[in-house]
Amino acid sequence: MEITLQYFISQIFITCALVLQGSTYFFNNRHRQLIAIILSNLLSALCFFILGGYVAVVMNVIAIARDVTSNFIYSHRAPENRDKITHTDCWLLALWVSLLSIGSAFTAHGVLSMLPYFSTMIFTIAIWQKSVLVYRFAGLLTNSLLIAYNIFMHNLMGIVLQSGLLMFAILGFIAYFRERNPVHHSTEYH
Numbered sequence: 001m002e003i004t005l006q007y008f009i010s011q012i013f014i015t016c017a018l019v020l021q022g023s024t025y026f027f028n029n030r031h032r033q034l035i036a037i038i039l040s041n042l043l044s045a046l047c048f049f050i051l052g053g054y055v056a057v058v059m060n061v062i063a064i065a066r067d068v069t070s071n072f073i074y075s076h077r078a079p080e081n082r083d084k085i086t087h088t089d090c091w092l093l094a095l096w097v098s099l100l101s102i103g104s105a106f107t108a109h110g111v112l113s114m115l116p117y118f119s120t121m122i123f124t125i126a127i128w129q130k131s132v133l134v135y136r137f138a139g140l141l142t143n144s145l146l147i148a149y150n151i152f153m154h155n156l157m158g159i160v161l162q163s164g165l166l167m168f169a170i171l172g173f174i175a176y177f178r179e180r181n182p183v184h185h186s187t188e189y190h
Contacts, residue, residue, distance in 0.1 A: 010050040011157045017043035018161035025168060034071045038064050048116075053153050056116040058103035063120055066096050070127070083130050093128045100124065115149035136176050139169035 020040040027033045041060040048056035069092065074082060104117035119142040126138030143166035150158030 006050050010047045010155070013043045013047035013050070014155060014158045015161060017041070017047060018158070018165060022161075022165055022168065025172075030071065030075075034067060037067055041067070047155070047158070048153070051153050051155060053113070053116070053149070053155075054107040055104055055113050056149065056153075058107050059100065059116040059120040062096065062099050062103055063123075065099075066092075066124060085128070085130060089128060093124070096124050097121065112149070112152045115145045115152065119145040119149070133176060136169065136173045140166070140173060143169050 017040045020036045020043070024033045024036045024040075027036065041064045045057045045060035048054070048060070073088060073092075077086075100117060100121055104114055108114045108117065122138050122145075123142050126135050129135070143162055147159060147162045147166060150162055
């Protein structure tokens, strides 16, 4: 693999993208999370555009539209309905699945090029479920798929940083079960 100026720029974009994505775990403000995710998706799209990964470009652009739309609807929904799946949610899921599938059909050139499609599809369905367990499990799958895609694309910083995000996802998955099933240690001896 030849390291060109374009490749170097792509590595800067993916580094910034994945650092922004990782930073969202530390934000408590939904607006800041949304801005970071949008910027992350935009920078990731630029990286993969430079590398010729057009499925990833399309998936990131659709993800931006999905996240902006979902955030708008969430912010205008009554608080008691925010964790419920509504008819609007079902229609939007159908829209995103359709757009992701169409986008992939026009840009894919083999199974490995479709890994971002599978990753984005899993994540889209996971956030639609509104289940913390499903979301955390999806993090394991999506990060694993994206590591494989970054290997396919020879995207060194993508491999390294996506592996770090996979570690965060594993830790989050473990933490979920620890929170749900705390071990009670008794200090009394019987």
